[in-house]
Amino acid sequence: MKTNLAANAMANVAQMLLSALxxxxxxxxxNQTLGVDKLGVWSVVLxxxxxxxxxxxxxxxxxxxxxxxxxxxxxxxSASAIVETALITxxxxxxxxxxxxxxxxxxxxxxxxxxxxxxxxxxxxxxxxLSLWLSMLGTIVQSGLDGCQRMVGRAAIxxxxxxxxxxxxxxxxxxxxxxxxxYAQILQAMLLFLISWFYLRSSLKNLSMF
Numbered sequence: 437m438k439t440n441l442a443a444n445a446m447a448n449v450a451q452m453l454l455s456a457l458x459x460x461x462x463x464x465x466x467n468q469t470l471g472v473d474k475l476g477v478w479s480v481v482l483x484x485x486x487x488x489x490x491x492x493x494x495x496x497x498x499x500x501x502x503x504x505x506x507x508x509x510x511x512x513x514s515a516s517a518i519v520e521t522a523l524i525t526x527x528x529x530x531x532x533x534x535x536x537x538x539x540x541x542x543x544x545x546x547x548x549x550x551x552x553x554x555x556x557x558x559x560x561x562x563x564x565x566l567s568l569w570l571s572m573l574g575t576i577v578q579s580g581l582d583g584c585q586r587m588v589g590r591a592a593i594x595x596x597x598x599x600x601x602x603x604x605x606x607x608x609x610x611x612x613x614x615x616x617x618x619y620a621q622i623l624q625a626m627l628l629f630l631i632s633w634f635y636l637r638s639s640l641k642n643l644s645m646f
Contacts (some may be wrong), residue, residue: 443588451591458598464615469609478614479610480548481564489524495522496579503583503640516642519580523573530572534565541565556614564616570625577632582637593635597628 467475499522506515538561545557581590601624607615637643 439466447588447591451594454595455598458595458602462598462602466605466609470613470617471496471555474556474614476548477553478560478564478617481545481557481560484567498522499576499579500582503580504585507584512640513642515580515583516577519577519636519640519643522579523576526572526576527569530569534569538565539559560614560618562620563615567618567621567625570622570629574625574629574632577629577636580636580640581632586635586639589635590632593631597624597631600624600627610634 458485499519502518503515506512506518541561542558545561547556549557578590578594578599581587582591600618604623605617608619610616612619633643637645
C-alpha cells in the first residue's frame with residue numbers, strides 16, 4: 437500500500453512538472469508564431485466557454501470516491517456502472533447546456549471584441565466548446581482511473597496527450613493559425629478521452645467497449 441501511495445504521489449508530481457514545461461514551450465511558440473493578440477483571443481474564448489464547467493455537477497469527484505468504494509467491496513460491476521452513468525450524464529447535460537447557452541457565449545464575445553478579433557473569436561468558439569466537452573468526458577474517465585488507483589497510468593496518459601498537442605500545434609498553427617490551435621486542442625482532448633477509456637477497461641472489465 438505504501439509503495440502504491442508513493443508511486444501515485446510521484447506520478448502526480450512528475451505530471452505537474454512535465455505539464456508545466458510542455459505548456460511553457462507550447463504557449464511560447466504560439467505567442468511567437470501568432471502573436472500576443474491572437475493568443476489573447478483564444479484565451480478569452482476558452483475562459484468564456486469554461487463557465488460551462490459548472491455543469492459537471494461534481495461527478496468527477498464522486499466517480500473517484502464511489503469507484504474506489506465499490507472496488508474495495510469487490511463489486512466491479514457497480515464500479516463500472518458508476519463510470520458509465522456519470523459519463524453519459526455529463527455528456528448529455530453538458531452538450532445540452534452548451535447548445536442552450538451558445539447565444540450567450542456569442543453575446544459575451546461581442547462585448548469584448550470588435551472587428552477582426554470578433555470574427556476570429558466567433559469562428560473558433562464552436563471548436564472551443566467541442567474541446568471543452570471532450571475534456572470533461574476525459575475528466576470523468578480519468579477520475580475512474582484514480583478510483584482504481586491507476587494514477588501512474590493516468591499521469592502518463594496526460595503527459596502523452598500534451599506532447600501530442602504540442603506536435604499538432606507545430607504542424608497546424610503555422611498554416612491555419614487559431615483554427616490550427618483549435619484543431620490541436622480537440623485532438624488532444626479526444627486522445628486523452630479514448631486512451632483513458634481503453635486503459636480503464638483493463639481495470640474495470642465490465643465497462644462497455646463503446
